[in-house]
Amino acid sequence: MTSVVLEFSGGLELLVDGKKRLEQEVPDKLTLGGLIGWIRSNLIKERHELFSQGQRIRPGVLVLINDVDWELEGKETYNLSSGDCISFISTLHGG
Amino acid sequence: MTSVVLEFSGGLELLVDGKKRLEQEVPDKLTLGGLIGWIRSNLIKERHELFSQGQRIRPGVLVLINDVDWELEGKETYNLSSGDCISFISTLHGG
Amino acid sequence: ENGVRQAFSNDVLERYSRQMLLLRFGVEGQKRLSQKSVLVIGAGGLGCPAAMYLASAGVGRLGLLDRGDSVDRSNLHRQIGHTDASVGADKCLSLRDSLMRINPGSSICTLSTGITAKFALQLILPFDIVLDCTDNVESRYIISDACAALRKPLVSGSAIGFEGQLSVYCDSEESPCYRCIFPSPPPPDCVGSCDTAGVLGPVPGVIGTMQAVEALKLAAEIEGAEVCSRRMVLYDGLSCETRVIRLRSRSKTCRACGNPEDSSQRIVNPAEFDYGSFTLAGSCATPQSTDQ
Amino acid sequence: ENGVRQAFSNDVLERYSRQMLLLRFGVEGQKRLSQKSVLVIGAGGLGCPAAMYLASAGVGRLGLLDRGDSVDRSNLHRQIGHTDASVGADKCLSLRDSLMRINPGSSICTLSTGITAKFALQLILPFDIVLDCTDNVESRYIISDACAALRKPLVSGSAIGFEGQLSVYCDSEESPCYRCIFPSPPPPDCVGSCDTAGVLGPVPGVIGTMQAVEALKLAAEIEGAEVCSRRMVLYDGLSCETRVIRLRSRSKTCRACGNPEDSSQRIVNPAEFDYGSFTLAGSCATPQSTDQ
Ligand SMILES: [Zn+2]
Numbered sequence A, B: 001m002t003s004v005v006l007e008f009s010g011g012l013e014l015l016v017d018g019k020k021r022l023e024q025e026v027p028d029k030l031t032l033g034g035l036i037g038w039i040r041s042n043l044i045k046e047r048h049e050l051f052s053q054g055q056r057i058r059p060g061v062l063v064l065i066n067d068v069d070w071e072l073e074g075k076e077t078y079n080l081s082s083g084d085c086i087s088f089i090s091t092l093h094g095g
Numbered sequence C, D: 001e002n003g004v005r006q007a008f009s010n011d012v013l014e015r016y017s018r019q020m021l022l023l024r025f026g027v028e029g030q031k032r033l034s035q036k037s038v039l040v041i042g043a044g045g046l047g048c049p050a051a052m053y054l055a056s057a058g059v060g061r062l063g064l065l066d067r068g069d070s071v072d073r074s075n076l077h078r079q080i081g082h083t084d085a086s087v088g089a090d091k092c093l094s095l096r097d098s099l100m101r102i103n104p105g106s107s108i109c110t111l112s113t114g115i116t117a118k119f120a121l122q123l124i125l126p127f128d129i130v131l132d133c134t135d136n137v138e139s140r141y142i143i144s145d146a147c148a149a150l151r152k153p154l155v156s157g158s159a160i161g162f163e164g165q166l167s168v169y170c171d172s173e174e175s176p177c178y179r180c181i182f183p184s185p186p187p188p189d190c191v192g193s194c195d196t197a198g199v200l201g202p203v204p205g206v207i208g209t210m211q212a213v214e215a216l217k218l219a220a221e222i223e224g225a226e227v228c229s230r231r232m233v234l235y236d237g238l239s240c241e242t243r244v245i246r247l248r249s250r251s252k253t254c255r256a257c258g259n260p261e262d263s264s265q266r267i268v269n270p271a272e273f274d275y276g277s278f279t280l281a282g283s284c285a286t287p288q289s290t291d292q
């Protein structure tokens, strides 16, 4: 297993029992797309579509790999390493 | 030489040409007290007393070692390592 | 000294003295600020403090644009630019009254039509800087697309619950627009609002006030200032955590500010784009587009 | 539902509905808030937005304490709780007028004596939570020492130039007081003020508004909230950088909140401590004490 830190904010934490930060063991050799699918199947109990469609994160969610926009790091194809911190941030629209 | 990052804020940056962040080579085997003395002698051109009295930082300045209050890390006796980030933050009193 | 006295009256010198004292701001910064116009879209929890600080600071011309709502008592716990006596009054006019009480010399124009795709370019064109203080996805895309088309700097804030976010778009050649970061809209049922999910009053206050800081840096062209572009401030009031995350640069294929491969996809004028269908298409039941 | 209607009038239900909607806040949070008292010390750049958001949110009783200054036109670029018409008026009364315009049901007491060592305990005792929105070193030590003696949570903000800082003291057994973190005062010639160094208006606005967030979490006892104690928020408006740094815990030997080895050093009541000599002793010309 690989040990990673998962962060959820902007309301996504409600999908994982209100936890904003989780230290989590995940299967080895996952891509980030694979991680998204794994979270959807293993951590999220209901309203899965608010998180992703399979390995595709839903629009309106920023994904950070160690604090950097995943767009700069290969997005779903990024290979997870032990110790990585992956943040899922739902953007807000209220005012 | 040892390579460290120095950060100055709360007005202390005015003592070092307005630079808030400096990547700096400093002598090997310095303690943090030694670093304070070295900065006073080498980086600060005038009004040295606004920074320190010798190796003693002036009151009202928070010192962080890699983002942690130096009080938790041995203060002046801490031994600098390569890559350390040392922050000097003058507290503000206006409102 | 004489030049200063010629440019500004004594009242003005006194009123703005504490920001003119700032070395990087000075008299020149005040002059630049007094020649700039800022449009605040949304007179609610974000727009109230943003407009109050901008009017106080002496922005040359301030535009207030809201969709014609009247002040509701449930607004008052967070929308500090309105008063109890103004419940039932037009929000733009109510906020304008508060701004005039603070700075009677302000030049303020109000428009209660809201931002619409049809008139977005005309509404935004006369202003130098735009603040998105709205509360819905459709307005956010319309405003950003118009700012991208006109290359107007856009200071965007949002808040709900205990959380707030801030980013600046379109302020330089490298800066992304909102659509660069969010090419597809969120599913409508993923979007909360302060009226349904609730919000702690000072949380949009923190973000709206930060929007004023960013707008003042742009308007006064403050030396050495870095605006929050290609970055986003995240504020979580519940845990008192803040962070600033790095975002991607402008996308070459962005439909609003880039050159999409299929040039018919380019949004030249929001008036020609169907925002209703676009934001509905994000529905969770619909397959996602491939660009996010 | 009936219980809710019994506890609150319709006006109140409507006014606070958007924060009562928050799951962690709810009707119970609003009840707790309505039973708490908060003292805001300083009616300036920090105190104005802090008091405006606290009054708007329905704090039970609000105290405003300022040293009797009258509103100056040079305050108005950042002190958004005052109006142009109130130039020359007492600051506490001017700010109270603004708060009453927003929330006419507010219970507000004002005192224009300033915080003094002699009366610090008496002034602070009747309140549940204290906000330090002052602008000088001496007041900051007096307020903190009194809060340490009375174990009252203290939400401390400060700002100058483009920078601001926020921290909460004395809110729990482990929380340090201001003196734990700063056992020795800074040399007087190292201390700037907004009146001499200048300040960008919305910068204290951001910090004062965050102070309101922290005070609301304490007053409403919001479930799962973490206040900013043993931490400090740093906001740099010029670069739009924020960070939250971790501070030491309460010092066992602190003169104000601990047990110094020499027990005569213990400050039991600020009335018996000479703050004038203490803050002057920090002069750069004088050898430093050994505790910093
Ligand atoms: Zn774009």
Ligand SMILES: [Zn+2]
Binding pocket: D148, D176, D177, D178, D179, D180, D181, D250, D251, D254, D255, D256, D257, D258
């Ligand atoms: Zn203490």
